[in-house]
Amino acid sequence: MDKGLLGTKTITQIGLLVHDIEKVSAAYADFFGIDKPAWFWTDTADKAQTQLRGESTEARAKLAFFDMGSLQLELIEPDHQPSTWREHLDKHGEGVHHIALVIEGMKEKIALMEGQGMKLVQKGEYTGGRYAYMDSFEPLKVMLELLENDK
Template sequence: MDKNIIGTKVIAQIGILVNDIEKTSQAYADFFGVECPKWSLTDTVDVAKTEYRGQPSEARAKLAFFHMGSLQLELIEPDHHPSTWREYLDEHGEGPHHIAFVIDGMQEKIMRMERNQMPLVQKGEYTGGRYAYMDTLQDLKVILELLENDK
């Protein structure tokens, strides 16, 4: 396996799948003694350009973010369209889904990971950037998310 494939070792985010974002967000807010964040809905496929396993997907999810110093905690409640979120929640239940890293050069990083038997599972756009979920379960025991923000 290549070394330093993504060019960083700083974890930016931990993503957790949930069935009820409002209930779970409130539980986290109470636990940490912070204000409960409002959730937002991911963009539609025409804006997000969501692809799951190489095919366009109507998948959307409710997202809530807790800013925990240098790390962001993301709660994800997926809809029922095909996505890595829905597949993982159905197979494993609620809990950790991914760890995310902010990177530069999305296409090059995806190609490097795929050359190292870590295939792209899902990708899409968000306001200000793009994301890619890579199947790193075999070697790293968790999905990695690459985040690239526009300059």
């Protein structure tokens, strides 16, 4: 069997939206008996080049990462600028926002997914790579995040 549409079947991350990253980080750290990671802000718009449905946005978020063996748990506390994070948190409350896969060939993978009816919602850059959130709710019941790290 091949590796499917994206060339991988390995989920590397689960992203959760939260209202209070300090509180939720402490809860996860206590629950698992591990150190609480420091949170940090995503890059500013000039560096992140964030786009929501093709339009530039100043959106930023606080992020905290827990490395849980083969899977990473990402906590996301968005600011109030337009973003998929803010929209999802306002509409659905706290909880799962996405599952992520590391891919190669971002433009090609976005085109493949859009060809399957899964539209690009938000994309941006981060130090060392780029991301894209794809609207895969209808077929997969969760948003997929594509991560492409620089080599």
